[in-house]
Amino acid sequence: MMTGRTFGAKLAAGFGLTLVLTLLMTATSVLALRYVMTTKDKVVHTASTSLIEAQTLNALMEQRIGDYRAFLLSGTAEWLNTTNQDRRAFLDQVIRVRETLDDDTADKLLDTVSTAEAAHAAAIDEVVAKRQKIKSLVSTSQLSNDKVKPTRLAVQAAITNLLNRIKKIVNDIRKQSSDRATVAMIFIVGFGGLLVASAAGVAWRLSRDLRREVGAAVGHIQSSSSELEAAAAQQATGGRDQASAMNEITTTISELLITSRQIADSAQRVSKVAEDTAEAARTGDATIDQTRASINAIRAQVDQIVQHMLALGEKSQQIGSVVDLVSELAEQTNILAINATIEASGAGEWGRRFAVVAEEIRKLADRTAGSAKEIRTLIDDVRGAVNTTVMATEIGAKAVDAGSRQFDDATNSFRRIAQLVATTSDATREIELSTKQQTTAVEQVNSAASDTARASRETEASAVQTKQTAAHLSTLSGDLLDLVGTGRH
Amino acid sequence: MTALVFRAGPLLCALRLDEVVETMRPRETLPLAGTPAFVRGISVLRGVPTPVIDVSRLLGGGPAEPERFVTVHTERGAVALATGELLGIHAVDTDAAGGHPALLGGASSRLVAGVGSVEDEPLLLLQSMRTVPDEVWEAAAAAGAP
Known part of the structure; x- marks a missing residue:
């Protein structure tokens, strides 16, 4: 296929092929990296948003419980408002968590959390109403309610399950991403091997052609150089002979010049005569x-x-x-x-x-x-x-x-x-x-x-x-x- | 003795003056057939036909162109002698047919009367034509015949 092409064309073709393969490999690597990066982004996103938002639920829950307990101790409206704000914040956080989830199981677990929280809120409302009735709290036993603790545990358990589910999802995605990165690495390594093999083949072919054609050309150049050397020697000899001949010619022409001048003088004399x-x-x-x-x-x-x-x-x-x-x-x-x-x-x-x-x-x-x-x-x-x-x-x-x-x-x-x-x-x-x-x-x-x-x-x-x-x-x-x-x- | 001296070819001859009638220039001469060689022919002189004799041929001197005719007396009339130049009239002293007549030949001795000399040249004095007998003429004719 390359027969009859010049060595420059072959060299260009070889380098072109190598360049194409390199570009292809670069593009493939970029695509693979992009693919791996997308997966990792997804992992990070899931970890950074879903997991954090879910853990925020836990924190908000703990904050509400604290404020609720403060209300129970103080009985002031300020803490009650804070408690109510905490619940609204918790519900808003539930909505944000739901927005970050795309897993059905997690959604169901979140529903469970909502349900448990609603039960817990109802229990708390009973206690709150009981506290508002008490002007002077002497003992906590005055506020005893046996529903609050189970609902609170249920809420915490539901949140823990949600967190576990989200952690499991993050782990799955991370594992999947690692697998894809491995595949991409294998692909890139394989493609790199192919590229190296191709470059080696091109190099071998170019080296062979270089040896064959350039060697022949250089051999011709060498023989031509020898011939050129001989011709130059001959030309030098000829130039020397020519120079000596030209010297003789110059001498002869000088004599001819003298003769011409003599002829001119004679012609002048003849004219006078x-x-x-x-x-x-x-x-x-x-x-x-x-x-x-x-x-x-x-x-x-x-x-x-x-x-x-x-x-x-x-x-x-x-x-x-x-x-x-x-x-x-x-x-x-x-x-x-x-x-x-x-x-x-x-x-x-x-x-x-x-x-x-x-x-x-x-x-x-x-x-x-x-x-x-x-x-x-x-x-x-x-x-x-x-x-x-x-x-x-x-x-x-x-x-x-x-x-x-x-x-x-x-x-x-x-x-x-x-x-x-x-x-x-x-x-x-x-x-x-x-x-x-x-x-x-x-x-x-x-x-x-x-x-x-x-x-x-x-x-x-x-x-x-x-x-x-x-x-x-x-x-x-x-x-x-x-x-x-x-x-x- | 005075004589008329003249030339006849190579010869120097003389004639006694009393033999001579006259001299004249050569005249027209008609040749005659059957005559001897010394007879040149016949010419009319003074109205008379006269035979003309060539003296040079007669004396054996060979033919000669005549310059003068000298007419002489003969017993049969005048005869003209065709001669050369006339040298004039001189006194001639000769031996009278003496000397050596034998040397002068037989017949011709009758034609020559004597021999003298003029200025170291021999001079033949001719015989008088009147005394030349006929046999002499015949002998001369026979001797002169070719």
């Missing part, structure tokens, strides 16, 4: 324009050189034509001179002289032809040189064109370089800014790493503390196992 480069590029723009003008001037000069060279070639060709004509004429002259010499050789002396002239003419023609040939050679050289120059100039013009195009390309490249330099300058400034932010971030990381290293050391210290606590807990678990009676595992 980029700005200088951009300024140089702006200066270079003007230089480029000047160079472009110079290239265009060179191109015009080259064109003029080509034109002049072509004109020179044309003139050379014209000179060549003239020289060709001169050469032709010299050749013709040579042939004519030879033929004239041949003709003159057969004409005697005059012919010989003419032949001399013709020979001189031929020699002049030869020289002319030679000179024309040399001129021709020179002109050919000049034309070749002109052609070479023209070709070279054209090549130069083409080179200038190519150079101009390449210069355009170079200019475009230069301007693109200038743009790129500007972009680079912006990027460098961004890099500088980013690097500064990075430096700040690295400083924060460094701080965080230092905090983490400190936390690692604290973790290590905590792990050592945890290990000691776990060891202490393990020892406490063993002590607790001893306490619950399971014993050390």
Whole structure:
């Protein structure tokens, strides 16, 4: 029924059951005491009221007899009144006694008392009347009456019987009360035994459960403490390793910080260089324009050189034509001179002289032809040189064109370089800014790493503390196992 | 003796001045079938068809481009000699076909009248075309035939 409940619930249930039984026993004891007390009250009431009131009857009877006897001696009306008052008091007392009685036998005995008293009163009245007639009492014998004594004894006997009956009733009630108290005591003792047995059972059950469950739990706690101790040791080792690793990380981050600052400085320098480069590029723009003008001037000069060279070639060709004509004429002259010499050789002396002239003419023609040939050679050289120059100039013009195009390309490249330099300058400034932010971030990381290293050391210290606590807990678990009676595992 | 000195291919030749009619530039020459190799063909000079002989080929100097035509007298009319450059009219001193005629060969010895020198270069004085017999021409034609 209690399976599956917690030990606390079981403990509460056990204590609850014990408490309920205790309350029940308390209530039962109270009821029993109340019952016994009621009975005893009844005994006391009966003893204190009925018995006393009845004994008062006896006293009142004795008082009346005394007052009556005083009247008889004195004969005064005072004592007679007192005697009469005594009788009324006696009758009133009879009524009070009757109110206290609840026993039929006692009531009958009281009736007997009343009857006897009435007889006694009648006897007394006779004596009283006799005394009132006597003025001077000489002897008591004058008042003799033989009824008075028997009635008086009868009254006293009746009162004695009543008293005995009431005493018997008190004794009966007392005995009955004692019996009930005994029963109540037995009941309470039995109930107490039941309660003790129940408490013992609960204690045994709780002790068993305590040994079983708490022992098992403490055993688990002990093993868990051992595991916790091992884990704490491992954590301490890990914390130590982590602390050393964090120290290394901190060192590395410090180096990284230095590097970041160096990068920031380098980026700043690069930014300065980029700005200088951009300024140089702006200066270079003007230089480029000047160079472009110079290239265009060179191109015009080259064109003029080509034109002049072509004109020179044309003139050379014209000179060549003239020289060709001169050469032709010299050749013709040579042939004519030879033929004239041949003709003159057969004409005697005059012919010989003419032949001399013709020979001189031929020699002049030869020289002319030679000179024309040399001129021709020179002109050919000049034309070749002109052609070479023209070709070279054209090549130069083409080179200038190519150079101009390449210069355009170079200019475009230069301007693109200038743009790129500007972009680079912006990027460098961004890099500088980013690097500064990075430096700040690295400083924060460094701080965080230092905090983490400190936390690692604290973790290590905590792990050592945890290990000691776990060891202490393990020892406490063993002590607790001893306490619950399971014993050390 | 004065002679007209000219080049014929690699050779330096001379003709007696009285053999020469005139000199002129080369004219258009028509080749003739069935003629010897040294005959370049026929050309019209001064209105007369004239055979043209390549002197260089005739003297075994191989073919050469003519620079001048030199017309000479023969018994059958004028003959044009295709020559190289004319060096002018010089006084030539040669052995009259003496010296070592055997070295000048058989038939060709009839074409060369003598051997002299001009400025350390051998000079062949040609035989007068009028005295060259027909067999010489035939022999020359046979020797020049391929």
